[in-house]
Amino acid sequence: MSIVLVLQLEKELHKRITFVTFFVFTCSREGCRSSNTSTTLKPQPTSQTGCKARLSACSDATGVWKITSVYLEHNHEISPSKFRVFRCYRELNAHVKRQLEVNDIAGIPLHKSFNSVVVEKGGYENMTFIEKDCRNYIDKVRKLRLGEGDAAAIQAYFSKMQSLCPGFFFSLDLDDDGRLKNVFWADNRSRQAYKEFGDVVTFDTAYLTNKYDMTFAPFIGVNHHGQSTLLGCGILSNEDTETFVWLFRIWQECMEFQTPQGIITDQDKTMQNAIEIVFPNTKNRWCLWHILKKLPEKFGYHSQKASILCSVHELVYESQSENEFEQGWVSMLDMYELQNNDWLIGLYRERRRWVPCFLITSFWAGMSTTQRSEGINAFFYGYVHSKISLKQFVEQYEQALRSKFEKEFQADFKSFSQVVPCVTRFDMERQFQSAYTIVKFKEFQQELTEKMYCDIESTDEGSFGVRYVITEDFTVHEKVKEKIFEIMFERDKCTFSCSCHLFEFRGIICRHVIIVLIRNKFSVVPEQYILRRWRKDVRRLYTRVKINYNGWITTPVQLNYEKLCDAFKNVADLAADNDNETQMLLEWIESKTSDLAISKLQLDCGRNLVSPPSMQVQSDRVDNLYQTSTCKVLDPKYTKTKGAPKKLRKKVHWRSAKDINFIFY
Template sequence: MIGMSFDSEIEMYNYYREYGKRKGFPVMRRSSSKGIDGMIRHVSYVCGRSGATRSKSSNPLRPQPNAKIGCNAKLGGGLEEDGKWRIRVLNIEHNHTLLTLTKSKFFRCNRSLSSYAKKKLDVNDRAGIRLSQNYQSLVIEAGGHENVTFTEKDCRNHIQKERRLRLGDEDAAALQNYFMRVQSEDNRFFFSMQVDEEGRLKNVFWAESRNKEAYKEFGDVVTFDTTYLTNKYDMPFAPFVGVNHHGHSILFGCGLISHEDVETFTWLFRTCLACMSNSTPIGIITNQDKAMKIVIAAIFPNTRHRWCLWHILKKILDKLGGYKQYRDISDMLHCAVYDSQSPAKFEEIWHRMIVEYDLGGNDWLHGLYNERHHWVPCYMKDSFWAGMSTTQRSESMNAFFDGYVNSKTVLKQFVEQYSSALKSKVQKEVEEDARCLSQQMPCVTSYEMEKQVRDVYTILKFQEFQKELTANMYCEYVNSMVCEHIVREDVKIGEFKKRIFFEVHFEKDKGEISCSCSMFQFKGILCRHAIYVMIHNDSEVLPEKYILRRWRKDVWRCHSRVKTSHELHGCTDEEKRYEKMCVRFAEVANVAARNVESSNLVLN
């Protein structure tokens, strides 16, 4: 076989692949090299069982099957001056058992879906025929399984891919017409649709005017997560979610996407950024997706990117459960994450854990440590996170919409139902606003700061402050200097109690206070340690800088005056004209309210 010539590299590969299929081994491309002209001049193909065995599982008690056993069989060829490709290197000796032809056809390199098979799968899937029946019809048509060049799993993968991309002309047109109709009634409604090279719809993003106004108010911190919300096309639902003044989830916009890769996320994030007038958030929380990390760094270079802490810590059992001292390792890992008030303390506990339990070879822990600035709380202390460290806001939003759609929901209906769900979400916010303005929480102490916060904060946020205020009874001075104070807190964890020490810096004359727990930076609520120091220094009123506009109930917020598209559809022409005037008048009122003179002028 050495010296055999072929017209192209592909022809040489196909020859070796067919040879491998008959002999019973898989074939894969190992390497290639280019000449100075940039053209490929040399390639090598090897047995698919070449290379060293390496388990992909980090749990030694749950190994995964691996085909690699170091087989040295290979074929190498190069491009000659006459334009022919010739075999130069050949080794036909294998170190493993070769399969029969009836089994070797299941190697990945030998499986393929013909254009005809793909077309028939698509047609039958559109007709609602189940996958097992769809596959069986192709088997029967081919005259039996021995004549089929693909598996049922290949068919399933193809159908899932096509469902994400497949939006028929009627679906795409109906969706676009719906968006345009909404936009004609509300010119601030935003939508964007991306198509592939064949003109099929790939990705969609939209945001109602209320969503955009809410982003102006609460878009400093955003959570983003893609989960497969049930819909006819199996497309990931991608909502951008934040937290409103009640601490409830609020939607800024969302998309339906065909893939979860760099190209798709780039389009989605750029589109969202354009929708929000190029205003970037202070922080964004996502899962550990590598493609998302690359895109966020490129599009939001000044935004702090945080990984969902819950998603990371829930993997501990899977990644470390095989270790004999798993329980002790888990406790120490949680201690490093939650009890470290500084990066230095985290690294001290972490390194002690690695050495004590001989974890230096654990790739998962090594990767987490290298990326610690993306997920460990003490590295995030200098940024505001509105009390969020996980993407569960996004997940709860998915669960909320799940009650409005099902497996038969077509895309246009999905968007319409989205609007209905949004209206329900808005109604809950309106009800909570009314409760805050018509009801008042009783104070449980005589401190003026409690009344101060109660009078301006929403009920739920006041309750968070009240919890910190009453919990200062568990705090006690350990050491106190002019501006630096050491406070000890007795903390109960389960059945156990432990004492934790916090450093509080307080300058009464300047109205400056900070604590090593960094709760104010994280949640926007002063911690019990800071409150304890203020009270014991005869400072019973909070400085104005520690009363955040974000949690106040007594401010006018533009998004609360904007109707959803669901409400606009049900309006009469007179009501629509009224709505348009209200929006324009609101802009005037926003400017006029800045001083008494302009306010009286407009009123007159």
């Protein structure tokens, strides 16, 4: 028996010296399992074989411990080659625990974390634990983070975030029984970003997030790089009008009652009703992608399915005016005899909510679908899953949000430190090069280069300015077609309006306007047509908001651990090339490890003589259980999984020793 094992046994004796006077070390396969199940034809496997191998000891009146009996014969086969999978031999060291916790916070699945450790150890045969041990440890850590109840934990978590960051906003909606129904929260950075990019938002609820089957409802905007930016999040237990009204009103309060100009949603009627109640002056646009993707399903039975789909797409994307669309729609219904199709009738009735020619005169930041929201959902997919708890979701939301902010920061740096070369000699190109972010400059540059496909067909001067007729050649299905656009241009005021309405819709000057400006000898574009929204030289308030998240909880022990790891890495880098230095360091580490292990065990034994184990408190994550409210919030309702509950164990085993268990009788 090694000195370390002897000290471990001595440690356990000292820990229990004031509580027990007799103990027995038994084989892990002692005893017989008593089955309470009625399905005797399908018994569960058990490791208990009634093995009698054991060691007994007792203490006398003076406190001296003596071994009273020893029986070393086992009634089962012993296999030293399988020792690493026995519970008493399995152990997670500090390095692996730290790695598992960091990976869990980062949203990396546990099986991937375990596989990385296997590779690092050089194979399963070198492992001192199995994947189940990792899973049990992570479950324990999560419970320490969550506290007693999921709803209470999320309330405490939000309260703590509010204390750390005064601009953090959250609201919990409870039912009559005090049970959590809906949640909304937004950090201070998102609230400040809304002031810059809250003119147009998308809202979609097509992503289930947690074990309660509650719905993730993000508010998404577009920043100056064309990237999606989060402007608040909700988790909803229902999708009725009342729930959406609550969410929209809370979001409106959070954003200081600054309402968006436009909001893009799907065709949900309850969502539409809630928007009309809370945002009566906001334009509600339906997601074009959701509508068009239903075409194959709605007309799969029709003999002319392909022609119908082609006609609808052409009407939607090629119609430049409302009259053109309406006349084309009537002609299509007559051609394919679809006058009685209820779905098409409903779409035509609501045409002002989804057909582009009815909407392009308003600013939508280039968005026509809720794919921004779906892109955010896809982004969160790497961090959350369908069985995640509420508290875990919020923690992973933080990690995802950090990643989004980092991508925005890198885009800012790229626009600050790099420039896309000009492809022409026009001064207006250099004007946009110095003003716009790289992404938006490329959009303008594309319009500038594609003006070569445009030509001024005719001009007509009137009392309201000059009317230009522009023809543009474009290719559809390898066929060249011609399209006509009209521009009204006032030279004195340098104002213009194009029938394509690209500037009104996206905030980028179109190729048709560019060719007119060049014809009229305008070397630069008037400042009113360079939107602040896309500029890279604007100092935006939200970028200076400190990102103050809960993040990884750092204790003095963890700090010391990180310092030692960094120091050992530096030493390894310097000594790895020299065999002699490597051998000397390994011998020193082995010697130091033995000394530290003995010192630690002796110190622990001394501490346990002072205070019983029941009085010791683990405080590494006490701050995660921070409570600021005495109002108890109950968890949401959810359907319990099938299966019998876990049986309570009647005996407590001590797993610290290498080949024996510890049982109190």
